[in-house]
Amino acid sequence: MNELAKTYTPQDFEDKWYSYWLNQKFFHAEPNPDKEPYTIVIPPPNVTGVLHMGHMLNNTIQDVLVRRARMQGKNACWVPGTDHASIATEAKVVQLLREQGIKKSDLSREDFLKHAYSWKEKYGGIILEQLKKLGASCDWDRTRFTMEPKLSEAVIDVFIDMYNKGLIYRGLRMVNWDPQGKTALSDEEVIHKEVQSKLYYIKYFMADGSGDFVTIATTRPETILADVAICVNPTDERFLHLHGKKVLVPFLNREIPIIADEYVATDFGTGCLKVTPAHDVNDYALGQKYQLPVIDILDESGFLNAEAKDPRYIGKDRFAVRKQIAIDLEEAGHLVKTEEYKNQVGTSERTGAVIEPRLSLQWWVDMKKFMARNPQVLDAVMSDEIQFHPAKMKNTYKHWIDNIKDWCISRQLWWGQQIPAWYDEKGNLVAVAKTEAEAILIAKSKNGQELDASSQQPMHLHQDEDVLDTWFSSWLWPISVFDGFEDPENADIKHFYPTNDLVTAPEIMFFWVFRMIMAGYEWRGEKPFSNVYYTGIVRDKQRRKMSKSLGNSPDPLDLIAKYGADGVRMGMLLCSPAGNDILFDDSQVEQGRNFANKIWNAFRLVKGWEVKPDSGFSPEIIEANQTSARWFAGRLHDALIDIEDKYKGYRLSEALMSIYKLIWDDFCAWYLEMVKPVYGEPMNESTYQTTLAFFEELMKVLHPFMPFITEEIWQNMAERKTGESICVAHYPLPVKVDAPDLSRVFESIQQIRNLRNAKGLSPKEAFEIYIKAKDISLYAPHSFLLQKLANVSAIHFVNAQPQGSTLLPIDTDELFIVLNLAIDEAAEREKIEKEIAYLEGFMKSVDAKLGNEKFVANAKPELVEKERQKKADAAAKIEVLKVSLAGF
RNA sequence: GGAGGCAUAGCUCAGCUGGUUCAGAGCAUCUGCCUUACAAGCAGAGGGUCCUUGGUUCGAAUCCAUGUGCCUCCA
Numbered sequence A: 001m002n003e004l005a006k007t008y009t010p011q012d013f014e015d016k017w018y019s020y021w022l023n024q025k026f027f028h029a030e031p032n033p034d035k036e037p038y039t040i041v042i043p044p045p046n047v048t049g050v051l052h053m054g055h056m057l058n059n060t061i062q063d064v065l066v067r068r069a070r071m072q073g074k075n076a077c078w079v080p081g082t083d084h085a086s087i088a089t090e091a092k093v094v095q096l097l098r099e100q101g102i103k104k105s106d107l108s109r110e111d112f113l114k115h116a117y118s119w120k121e122k123y124g125g126i127i128l129e130q131l132k133k134l135g136a137s138c139d140w141d142r143t144r145f146t147m148e149p150k151l152s153e154a155v156i157d158v159f160i161d162m163y164n165k166g167l168i169y170r171g172l173r174m175v176n177w178d179p180q181g182k183t184a185l186s187d188e189e190v191i192h193k194e195v196q197s198k199l200y201y202i203k204y205f206m207a208d209g210s211g212d213f214v215t216i217a218t219t220r221p222e223t224i225l226a227d228v229a230i231c232v233n234p235t236d237e238r239f240l241h242l243h244g245k246k247v248l249v250p251f252l253n254r255e256i257p258i259i260a261d262e263y264v265a266t267d268f269g270t271g272c273l274k275v276t277p278a279h280d281v282n283d284y285a286l287g288q289k290y291q292l293p294v295i296d297i298l299d300e301s302g303f304l305n306a307e308a309k310d311p312r313y314i315g316k317d318r319f320a321v322r323k324q325i326a327i328d329l330e331e332a333g334h335l336v337k338t339e340e341y342k343n344q345v346g347t348s349e350r351t352g353a354v355i356e357p358r359l360s361l362q363w364w365v366d367m368k369k370f371m372a373r374n375p376q377v378l379d380a381v382m383s384d385e386i387q388f389h390p391a392k393m394k395n396t397y398k399h400w401i402d403n404i405k406d407w408c409i410s411r412q413l414w415w416g417q418q419i420p421a422w423y424d425e426k427g428n429l430v431a432v433a434k435t436e437a438e439a440i441l442i443a444k445s446k447n448g449q450e451l452d453a454s455s456q457q458p459m460h461l462h463q464d465e466d467v468l469d470t471w472f473s474s475w476l477w478p479i480s481v482f483d484g485f486e487d488p489e490n491a492d493i494k495h496f497y498p499t500n501d502l503v504t505a506p507e508i509m510f511f512w513v514f515r516m517i518m519a520g521y522e523w524r525g526e527k528p529f530s531n532v533y534y535t536g537i538v539r540d541k542q543r544r545k546m547s548k549s550l551g552n553s554p555d556p557l558d559l560i561a562k563y564g565a566d567g568v569r570m571g572m573l574l575c576s577p578a579g580n581d582i583l584f585d586d587s588q589v590e591q592g593r594n595f596a597n598k599i600w601n602a603f604r605l606v607k608g609w610e611v612k613p614d615s616g617f618s619p620e621i622i623e624a625n626q627t628s629a630r631w632f633a634g635r636l637h638d639a640l641i642d643i644e645d646k647y648k649g650y651r652l653s654e655a656l657m658s659i660y661k662l663i664w665d666d667f668c669a670w671y672l673e674m675v676k677p678v679y680g681e682p683m684n685e686s687t688y689q690t691t692l693a694f695f696e697e698l699m700k701v702l703h704p705f706m707p708f709i710t711e712e713i714w715q716n717m718a719e720r721k722t723g724e725s726i727c728v729a730h731y732p733l734p735v736k737v738d739a740p741d742l743s744r745v746f747e748s749i750q751q752i753r754n755l756r757n758a759k760g761l762s763p764k765e766a767f768e769i770y771i772k773a774k775d776i777s778l779y780a781p782h783s784f785l786l787q788k789l790a791n792v793s794a795i796h797f798v799n800a801q802p803q804g805s806t807l808l809p810i811d812t813d814e815l816f817i818v819l820n821l822a823i824d825e826a827a828e829r830e831k832i833e834k835e836i837a838y839l840e841g842f843m844k845s846v847d848a849k850l851g852n853e854k855f856v857a858n859a860k861p862e863l864v865e866k867e868r869q870k871k872a873d874a875a876a877k878i879e880v881l882k883v884s885l886a887g888f
Numbered sequence B: 001g002g003a004g005g006c007a008u009a010g011c012u013c014a015g016c017u018g019g020u021u022c023a024g025a026g027c028a029u030c031u032g033c034c035u036u037a038c039a040a041g042c043a044g045a046g047g048g049u050c051c052u053u054g055g056u057u058c059g060a061a062u063c064c065a066u067g068u069g070c071c072u073c074c075a
Helices: A014-023 A053-071 A086-099 A109-123 A126-134 A149-164 A221-226 A237-242 A281-289 A318-331 A367-373 A376-382 A393-402 A436-446 A491-496 A506-524 A556-563 A565-574 A586-608 A619-648 A652-675 A685-702 A707-717 A743-759 A780-790 A825-851 A853-858 A861-886
Strands: A037-041 A075-079 A168-178 A183-185 A190-205 A213-218 A229-232 A246-248 A255-260 A272-275 A335-348 A356-365 A387-389 A421-423 A429-432 A501-504 A531-534 A767-772 A792-797 A806-810 A813-817
Touching (some): A014 A707, A037 A501, A053 A501, A053 A565, A126 A556, A126 A565, A149 A429, A213 A221, A221 A318, A237 A255, A318 A335, A376 A506, A429 A436, A506 A531, A556 A586, A586 A707, A619 A780, A685 A707, A743 A767, A743 A806, A806 A825, A813 A861, A825 A861
Parallel strands (some): A229 A255, A387 A531, A501 A531, A767 A792
Antiparallel strands (some): A168 A183, A168 A356, A190 A335, A246 A255, A421 A429, A767 A813
């Protein structure tokens, strides 16, 4: 290679290498009995989604793990794909149609789905293309979609299987109703938000015409139209005289009873509770207990229906009615007062609409029964057979399972897998089966009828209109992407399942992680993955969650364009330990970019050397370079072990930091400076080769984190053939070396630099130094290095402090410099005295420890020995300083 | 209302089973340098009552308890 740009310009090569990787199929994996499998399934992003910072973090982590595994020679397979996201997608399509003047209600199911599919073909999966910009090394040939035919079939089969096992039932229950999406939601899809609302105090007059009244407090006055009782606490003395009496519902004058139940808190509101079974979960329970009627005044959109009786409100939105009825109540003299009140309101995760509790017939998974069949779902996590990172997530997991509730899996939507349940003309459930024909067969055999179709009346069934919850397909993901339901013994699933690592956000632990574990044990008798890495939430500097609505989220693609994918990846990872939120700021990405630039320039340096055979160099230089190389080899060895350790603990940001320091500090700041020829001089052949070899090792270690720049450099290091790539090169293993101890040399260099800084001396000005050391061999063999790096013209080994010199303590040794400057003796003395005072204080504390019989008796012997050593060292240092002080 | 987590430098975090790492890192800050790989850089420096108060212990950032403050999940 001839020319390298002076600064790092990622735009020049990132796309080029990504295409190369794809063309060479480096990311594609097939089952291979000779290789250890390493599998990750992507948390499938919504098919409607666009890449945001959360995806960036999540997928960068997965890519690091999978790239490293690939380089370690494992059969690495990262399966990508998308989720059909029933509510989100349907909402989007409905909105799009509305913009075109088409109402969903005017379309047949088939026509709507046609629109939805064409939308998906056009816009769906953009996010996967965006992931490529990031460098994600997914096996794109394996891209799956949760609603593609094969995966849908798996979902239907699972539903039928569960129904037959008695794990699924249909029941009339209070559900979370999303009036905008017009569908039921599971508890997990409801987000509770604190809102400022009003508490209305409303008079209900007694039915006996006495003019007496009770006052109730409610945040939802519109629901009085659905009231069926008033409830008080039986111990509440204020209301003892009212038990069994009746009151009139304002406006409607419907007579409703006053009942007594412990449920009512005496200290909230007025102590009188209105009971509205159709519109509140707790009221529903009360209604059941006292066999009260259920009056449902809301339709599926949250508008008041004819049951509300009062024509002023029928056909109007619940929030409009809330305002209006408050005014009307006031006019009619029913409103006592209103108060400001903070309460929690459930909203839909997908549409943001305020949730209405609504009584409806839905399909449910019997979770308790499921868990009883599969106790491993909890046990595997608690025993670390499935490891959570960070481990503290285990608590949350357990607590949730201990309080598990049934899972509502039906959704009143069209975009999704239609529930395979069949009903007769009267709406009775006849059978659960894949097709109508099968359902008829089941129905007939259940009735004990002969399977002689000709002799029977023709039977007409209709299928359940609802579809299944999206998560009812995503929980099968680790199995279904390998077609493990249709063909449980196929080569893919046998090789790649169970997968290794799952990387996901903590907030979907219950939605997804937990349920995948359930599915894994139920259908494969095996865990779906061995490790779960919970990422943090990406926030801005003010700790606000990044969101579109706040506009505080940078567009990841803009960031990549500006700083390069490597810089963005590094910026994201540098400060994101597992489970910790990441406070994102451009400056971190800048740091990543700067690091890339540093590497780039180091490579420019090495590539720019004029290389000549060793024979033309002085033995001194050759030897110094060999020493330097041995030293760096030692550092590399230690760092590789350290990095390996951090990977094992899934401490990726720390692993990256170790690599960062290894490259920047050890390699660039020390090693390269040690071997760098003076300007204009050539480099000897053997050192050049060694340096290049180190560089290659460093690039490999860094590659999982910064794939592009490492590939670019690796390709430029030597002649590479097509088909070769750093992404399939062997990951470095630590090699034990006999490394020289340069610690005293380095310390000397730093002390000299420090002195220069303090005295305002130019680094260009060379001076002589004097060393008084116990063991000269720690210095003498490395004189050349010391001179080169500290700009020292000569080194003298002495037994006493030279006249008029300044002392620099190097551990227990002494380094002296004779400066051609007037020495401020007083200041020097003070400095040394301070040092002595400090050391004496230190020794005192060590002495106290050693003088403590209990310490000597209880502490480990090696610890006591260490303390004694410390004391001896400190004493030696004090001695040195005192001698120096005497010299003044 | 219930449960869990966290609190260490200006910021983000390490500090594993108590004892030398006399409390560490990166970034930021400050000082001096445009020293021909890199100013997206180099060489240095400063900066912490380890949230409060108790307890256990020869010894506590580390273990226990209390309080305070923040966060998350659930109702």
